[in-house]
Amino acid sequence: MQNELLTIQHLTTSFKIEDHYYAAVDEVSLSVKPNEVVAIVGESGSGKSALAFSIMGLHARAKSEGSIAFEGYNLNSLGPNELNKLRGKHIGMIFQDPLSALNPLMTVGDQIQEALILHQPNMSKKERKRKVIELLNSVGILQPDVIASSYPHELSGGMRQRIVISIAIANEPKLLIADEPTTALDATIQLQILDLIRKLKDDIGAGIILITHDIGVVAEMADRVAVMYGGQIVEIADIHTLLSDPRHPYTRSLLRSIPSADTPKTKLYSIQGVVPSLKHLPRQGCRFRFRIPWIGESSHEENPQMHELSPGHFVRCTCYQNFWFPGEEDIQNGAS
Amino acid sequence: MGKTITRRFGIMVPQIILLSILVFLLAKQMPGDALTGLLDPSVDPAVIESQREKLGLNNPWHIQYWDWITKAIQGDFGQSFRFKMPVLDLIGERISNTVWLSLATLILTYLIAIPLGITSGRYNDTLSDRLITGYTYLGFAAPLFIFALLMLWLFGFKIGWFPTSGSVTPGLEPGTLAFVISKMYHLLLPATSMALITTVTTVQLLRSEIIDIKHRDFIHTARAKGASESRIYNRHILRNALLPIAAFFGYELTGLIGGTIFIESIFSYPGMGELFFSSILLRDFSVMITIILLYGIASILGALVSDLILGLIDPRIRIK
């Protein structure tokens, strides 16, 4: 077994709403190996972005419990100064919207340099400038010296995301967290950025946590996938297993609701109801049960646990055993 | 950059011409004219009429305007009927007082606003933030002239820390250190009174900008780089938060004009505002028109300065 790069155990991150704390990330356990891409998939409100921000310690006013083991530290218990020594050096982050992720008043070169100044203070100014050019080259920017002295608003969306990536990899991090890195980009640009992330991963051997709602991006990139719903991981498996043999009702429902260029023009499957808000999320029993009311209460576990179906493939709650899609009842009954 | 400035000045010319016509016409609309106050009521109306004819007061407005503006361009703004001296000399005496008062107020405004705004925005919803916002609400609610009167009564008359009128102690030799100190001493109370009220808008603006900016994504980027809190505030938040304040600078100047009129009258401070106020009351037209024109030019210049500052510090509106 390879050594884990990051091991999250029972991480719970709660936000205060009207004097009560509500867990947006609820008892999440997850690990990432070097050179591995772990995708975290879910819809808005699933807690996937909150999880990414928790690992980075970016939540301003949240209560976070559990442990995040990385390089012998528990990120969750580090003080701000110690955390700042790791952030940007050993852990880099890529954000969703590259325009708002860059300071509008600083040249992009200066913004990349800042990452170097903070973690390699002994580097001379000349060396730093050379390193910036080198970084811009490595993210596929053709005129690095011109681009370095331009401001974010002067660049296209794809270029800006390359800048954000070059900031994240400036100090060759061991872990890269990418929060919806291509959602704001056009399809052809998305492809370029995903290619770039893949190439960089191979170059520096970093582990990657890829947060996305896009199953297509997952299929392109991931080695392993964790599906989140209501703050919990409901299913986790390697990419092949997850796409070919999904088990949790939520995973199966999600995969079925994608309109794709290959599927016939039949009605799309749509999940009943809506994702509950943080405050109204059911905390007892299976969190997905209200979205699949035709599945009997007795199919769910009272206190849903993760069940290992095959090595590395875990599913939460027992309801997966008796799940069927409406209209396919007969097939289900005939089969069982 | 130079090109834009030249162009902006080019646009200013018609603006100022329009302003001068407007000011002139408005002044003409006011009841009475220069001679109403100048002459003894016992003088024969025929004599007054001939005086009017001689001064050109019976000419159509555009001819009167032309006479006035051509002289004005040459620096002749006419005579003050009240002080019996050229308007330009009269204003020249006063203008430096007003400029100093405005400058002192401006400096005090920002000296108060920046630390308060930063504290309030950075530590929002804490006790210190609540105290600061409480103060700004008071500042919004209190009219400047009442607050100034209160300050004058309290620190001028009751406690007696500051002089209650004038811009300098009489009898001091201009240019000496004692003269300068006395000037500053006289400035302090009026400037502080005004700054304490005018600063609240800036405090509020800065507070809300900081609160807005600290939740922006690029602040997350900076944190993710490993930047410390103080670096985040100094390098990323402040510069962005000060942008709208710089943009507001021009309007701040316009506000100062209004403020100094009240303040100078209340503190009997011999500046342009006080001169303006009294010249309206006494129908001293030539002085009044000139001051309005100067105020108008100052406002237009203020807007220009705002744009230039913004162009200098915000790359998104870089001026070519």
Add this chain to the structure above:
Amino acid sequence: MALLDIKDLKVHFYGRSGLLSRKKKPFKAVDGISFCIEEGQTYGLVGESGSGKTTTGRAIIGLNPLTSGNITFNGRDLTMERRRGKITFDRNIGMIFQDPYSSLNPKKRVLDIVAEPLRNFERLSPKKELAKVQQLLAQVGISADSIYKYPHEFSGGQRQRIGIARAIALKPKLIIADEPVSALDLSVQAQVLNFMKDIQKELNLSYLFISHDLGIIKHMCDQIGIMYRGRYVEQGSSDELFSNPQHIYTKRLLSAIPVKEPAEREKRAREREAIAEEFQTSYHRYFDQEGLAYPLQHIAGTHYAAAQGTGGR
């Protein structure tokens, strides 16, 4: 006759010309496109940001003035109205916007939002208006007792339904849907797309469906136009385009669709490389000196593609 007939539509934007600055070259957001939409059909307009697809939709509804070209809708020539640059909405054209959060006025109740077009075009008594709004909401699956609620009390999918209720209030014949689901989550997206298909059948609606997502376009549309920098690169039925793409840009867009199976990664990567190479080597077969598409040429059936041969326009 087609319900909507667009001929050689051009929308050019002129840079701000100040008092003393010189006139700039116009930005050609839409540069001569033609298409028509039949009754009850869905026409898809595909392109990346800056392709002019949104501007086209806005020009048809009257939010951007035309520079030249003709618009005939429902047998009526709208060209002159649209050229004047005055917003003259047609009650037979509805619009669904991309962002269900910003397209509904947060200070208005659902009743007022949905009733707005009714108030503009039909003077109903308050009682009749209320009944009509309730019926519309029932049609989009929003419970009738929510009419006094405000937009923030609804989820994204529900808000998009309210937006649709507003769009269909006047029983339009055509709805312009500009990225109607791209701000929504996957499961909600499916709900809204299904619903759009349902009301299409119910009301015999036509859609101009603007999107960058080829999966959704293929699912929804009968005819498709692919735009690149203000011009069409290819046009045809869903089948023609997806099974037999002609233009290199279309091929590139199709190859950028993510794989479905991780096992296909390698194969798809090779395909993409091949297309990227073709893009480089035969660039001038597909794009003129300015990097714009050539005029369309007939391929077969309803299939047209832009390629060199007839020269620039």
